[in-house]
Amino acid sequence: MEKVINIDFIPNFEDDDYQLIKKILGGYEDLAAKLRVERLLKNYFPLGDIYFFNSARSALNFFLLFYKKYSSKREIITQAFSCLVIPNAIKFASYKPIFVDIDNSFNLSLDDLKNKITNETAFIIIQNTFGLPAKIENIINLAKEKNILIIENLTHSFGAKYKGTYLGNFGDLALISFNRNKVISSIIGGALVINNEFLKKDFEKEYKTIPEFSSYEEKKLLLGTIIFYLLRNKTHNFLVKNFLKITRELGITPEMINYSEKIGKKPKNYLAKFPISFYPLLENQLKKLERFNNHRKEIANIYLDCGLKSFEINQDSEPIFLRFPILVKNRDKIFSEFKKEKIYLGDWYKCVLAPCGSNLEIFDYQEGMCPKAEKATNFIINLPTHIKVSKEDAYKIAEKIKSNL
Secondary structure, eight states: OOOOEESSSTTTOOHHHOOOOOHHHHHOOTTHHHHHHHHHHHHHHHOOEEESSSHHHHHHHHHHHHHHHTTTOOOEEEEEEEEEEEHHHHHHHTTTEEEEOOOTTTOHHHHHHHHOTTTTTTEEEEEEEGGGOOOHHHHHHHHHHHHHHEEEEOOOTTTTTTTTTTTTSSSEEEEOOOOOOOOOSSOOEEEEEEOOHHHHHHHHHHHHTSSSHHHHHHHHHHHHHHHHHHHHHSSSOOHHHHHHHHHHHHSOOOEEEEEEHHHHOTTOOOOOOOOOGGGGHHHHHTTTTHHHHHHHHHHHHHHHHHTTTSSOOTTTEEEOOOOOEEEOOOHHHHHHHHTTTTTBBBTTTTEEESSTTSOOGGGGGTTTTSSHHHHTTTTEEEESSTTTTTTTHHHHHHHHHHHHO
């Protein structure tokens, strides 16, 4: 069977994860797994209080609602060249997203950041795009001068470092995603890490008010993931695409971002705690984090050695390369050529707030706000770095990219 490489189709799951998912679907429980997960995460965030949610976006939204009693400031700086779930989480809490342009690392531009800060700025969200750390120290020093709090977004960068320290330990808060195409995956889920001692005080009480995740929805997600696992080595032909469309319509294989979110509406069941039965899967993936990230770095180094580089690596940072970004002039042709060989590349972010097709004004973005980000959307593609990509695959991908440039 010819190998299929897909950047976005549950790329982190190995056979032991698949067997564990089947076991959980069959009724397996491990009530001690949550405690073990917390201990594992403490290796990365030793001073933080850690709270688990059904998604990173709901964690952000819940925290912002919690924080409103502490401050009347209602602006939150985030970057363009991102996902629309971030401004949604901000707006659902009745804050205003303020969009900053990107620099050569696809992260917050310091110059534009300085221009966008006002007396109403409550938080700056640092994205660390593709697993490339932003200019952490510069941004944090600027925030301290202005009495602004920092949220480190680790959804692309869990395990990356700055000056030898894991990201997530520099700001007041950190967000982690455990969604199916992130650094590690427990199908869905996210965590909020609170480092700020003042903010820790009352949060536990508020967190207890969050509803538990539906056991019925847990079973649907487990079944849907088994379907994904069985199909991930299949070519995305007409039959596969239509089968997945039917399962999505039945709610068995839910979309990463549903229709309500794409039009700026808060979905039903937006907020819940992390699914109880999924902790063993999260634990299993956490144990693989360093292996996964070392593999990503190894694959990225092959791309770099082959001369593929369209970005800056900030000084003193250690990226993990969740995806390897490059800028090309003939993106559609490259996607088409790779599909012929069953290699499916990524398109984060071919619009300033993905997924494309939404009216950006819904999210308070106006055309021209972030010109560098807007330009990058016309040329960006992402190369896979995940555990299913071998060294041989990476050389093949690199040579094929070079031959199509």
